Amino acid sequence: MELQAAIKERKSIRGFLDKPVPKEVLNEILEISVRAPSTKNAQPWHFYVVADEPLEQLKKANVNRLISPEAPPGEMAHILIEPEKGTVYRDRQVDIGIRLFKLMEIGREDKDKRLEWVKRGFRYFDAPAAIILVGDKSLPVEGAYLDAGLVIQNICLAAVDFGLGTCIENQGITYSDVLRDIVQIPDDKRLLAAIAIGYPDDDFPANKVISHREKVEDVVTWCGI
Numbered sequence: 260m261e262l263q264a265a266i267k268e269r270k271s272i273r274g275f276l277d278k279p280v281p282k283e284v285l286n287e288i289l290e291i292s293v294r295a296p297s298t299k300n301a302q303p304w305h306f307y308v309v310a311d312e313p314l315e316q317l318k319k320a321n322v323n324r325l326i327s328p329e330a331p332p333g334e335m336a337h338i339l340i341e342p343e344k345g346t347v348y349r350d351r352q353v354d355i356g357i358r359l360f361k362l363m364e365i366g367r368e369d370k371d372k373r374l375e376w377v378k379r380g381f382r383y384f385d386a387p388a389a390i391i392l393v394g395d396k397s398l399p400v401e402g403a404y405l406d407a408g409l410v411i412q413n414i415c416l417a418a419v420d421f422g423l424g425t426c427i428e429n430q431g432i433t434y435s436d437v438l439r440d441i442v443q444i445p446d447d448k449r450l451l452a453a454i455a456i457g458y459p460d461d462d463f464p465a466n467k468v469i470s471h472r473e474k475v476e477d478v479v480t481w482c483g484i
């Protein structure tokens with residue numbers, strides 16, 4: 260597939276077929292993706308690819324933690340964008356939420372359906388595999404996060420080429436103690452992102468979402484050209 264087409268086709272997928280992704284395919288996606296550039300070629304990433312029994316365990320443990328009264332904030336909560344009310348960033352967050360809830364027929368006041376949707380996120384959208392991206396805590400989080408973004412985008416684009424869908428997820432790394440325990444991630448590694456990955460369920464309503472983008476003319480300043 261042409262690169263431009265893959266970039267245009269990629270979108271977050273939140274419903275997957277009950278069909279495992281072969282290990283060879285996941286491995287090939289990672290082989291391609293680690294060609295991503297990184298600061299000083301540090302390649303500050305490590306991938307935990309989780310499927311099958313450990314993933315089922317993780318999905319259950321995440322949801323149990325979500326509904327437990329003492330669910331703590333995520334380890335990375337302090338660096339996440341939490342847009343303030345009245346900002347354009349908040350407006351965009353609300354917009355994608357409205358689009359998803361409309362497709363999923365989740366009413367504003369429907370607490371049960373809303374909770375079910377949030378649980379789904381903590382279950383890696385029921386994907387057959389999840390990639391947990393970690394970095395080394397000895398490196399500054401800002402740089403690691405930028406480099407991680409590059410390799411993550413490669414993963415999402417390469418996945419499209421294999422007929423797979425992805426959803427990058429903060430939800431998937433929120434309950435760090437649960438994740439560290441089940442996947443055996445050591446304390447000196449920083450959890451950077453989760454990517455749910457699998458074959459898209461084309462009939463799943465939320466997969467039809469097309470997120471809005473601002474016009475380039477509104478987000479560019481030309482200088483000397």
Ligand SMILES: Cc1cc2nc3c(=O)[nH]c(=O)nc-3n(C[C@H](O)[C@H](O)[C@H](O)COP(=O)(O)O)c2cc1C
Pocket residue numbers: 269270271272355380426427428429430431452468469470
């Ligand atoms: C760092 C990062 C974290 C994200 N975390 C979540 C998440 O926890 N749950 C979710 O449903 N989507 C998550 N997303 C997906 C975004 O909502 C999505 O990329 C955005 O709305 C644009 O839509 P698109 O990916 O379909 O183009 C995340 C995306 C990024 C880049």
